[in-house]
Amino acid sequence: MNKITDVVMKPLEKSIYLKPYTMHFTQNGQKKTWDLLGIHDSVAIIIYNKLRKVLILVKQFRPAVYLGTIDPQDRQIDHPIDTAKYPPENGITIELCAGIVDKQLSLAEIAREEILEECGYDVPVGSLELIGSYRSGVGTSASVQTAYYCEVTDAMKVTQGGGTDDELIDVVEMTVAEVKDYVTQRDVVNSPPSFLFGIYWFLLNKSSKY
Ligand SMILES: O=c1ccn([C@@H]2O[C@H](COP(=O)(O)OP(=O)(O)O[C@H]3O[C@H](CO)[C@@H](O)[C@H](O)[C@H]3O)[C@@H](O)[C@H]2O)c(=O)[nH]1
Numbered sequence: 440m441n442k443i444t445d446v447v448m449k450p451l452e453k454s455i456y457l458k459p460y461t462m463h464f465t466q467n468g469q470k471k472t473w474d475l476l477g478i479h480d481s482v483a484i485i486i487y488n489k490l491r492k493v494l495i496l497v498k499q500f501r502p503a504v505y506l507g508t509i510d511p512q513d514r515q516i517d518h519p520i521d522t523a524k525y526p527p528e529n530g531i532t533i534e535l536c537a538g539i540v541d542k543q544l545s546l547a548e549i550a551r552e553e554i555l556e557e558c559g560y561d562v563p564v565g566s567l568e569l570i571g572s573y574r575s576g577v578g579t580s581a582s583v584q585t586a587y588y589c590e591v592t593d594a595m596k597v598t599q600g601g602g603t604d605d606e607l608i609d610v611v612e613m614t615v616a617e618v619k620d621y622v623t624q625r626d627v628v629n630s631p632p633s634f635l636f637g638i639y640w641f642l643l644n645k646s647s648k649y
């Protein structure tokens with residue numbers, strides 16, 4: 440994982456990843472507003488290496504998670520963030536392999552590509568089991584995430600993974616016992632709800648079979 444330095448917050452100017460809005464509406468005759476973000480839909484995949492009995496997960500530095508570790512008075516615009524006080528390692532998460540829907544491909548094909556790019560496994564698209572789709576956020580951002588399950592073997596591993604272009608992703612493997620300990624720890628789990636959903640889905644539906 441690369442070293443994070445020179446962190447500073449700037450106002451959002453324009454973005455290809457998110458679009459901020461205020462929705463104005465009238466509810467039961469009362470005028471209201473709601474601030475929100477338009478973001479891409481996404482896919483996420485629970486990957487299980489059935490030969491070695493490990494879940495294949497990804498670890499990466501998440502700026503939003505790091506921001507959330509910093510006290511509001513210490514993250515003002517144009518003031519460098521004190522990385523000694525706030526270690527950037529606190530922004531490193533463990534997640535399911537996942538990616539945004541930004542291509543004219545089927546969701547399953549996008550999931551197949553993410554498995555290859557992030558984790559290095561080349562899987563047939565037909566091997567992806569659809570779990571379902573859900574709202575990835577309901578307060579400030581609006582998008583749908585579609586989850587899949589996929590079993591792999593070492594024979595399908597064709598690269599080290601790690602993402603494309605500027606992405607820096609570490610592939611991590613966890614046994615079922617390790618992942619159970621991780622999701623039930625008392626400390627904050629540095630992972631999104633979609634990860635927790637996926638792991639509990641796996642524990643409920645798959646892990647007893649192996
Ligand atoms: O401001 C940004 C935003 C994105 N990127 C790039 O876009 C990529 C997006 O990666 P991708 O793997 O397609 O999506 P994820 O970041 O993994 O996000 C997906 O997976 C997350 C975990 O499930 C969900 O929270 C998100 O909603 C979902 O889009 C990043 O790696 C960056 O290369 C930027 O450079 N700048």
Ligand SMILES: [Mg+2]
Pocket residue numbers: 536537538539557
């Ligand atoms: Mg991703």
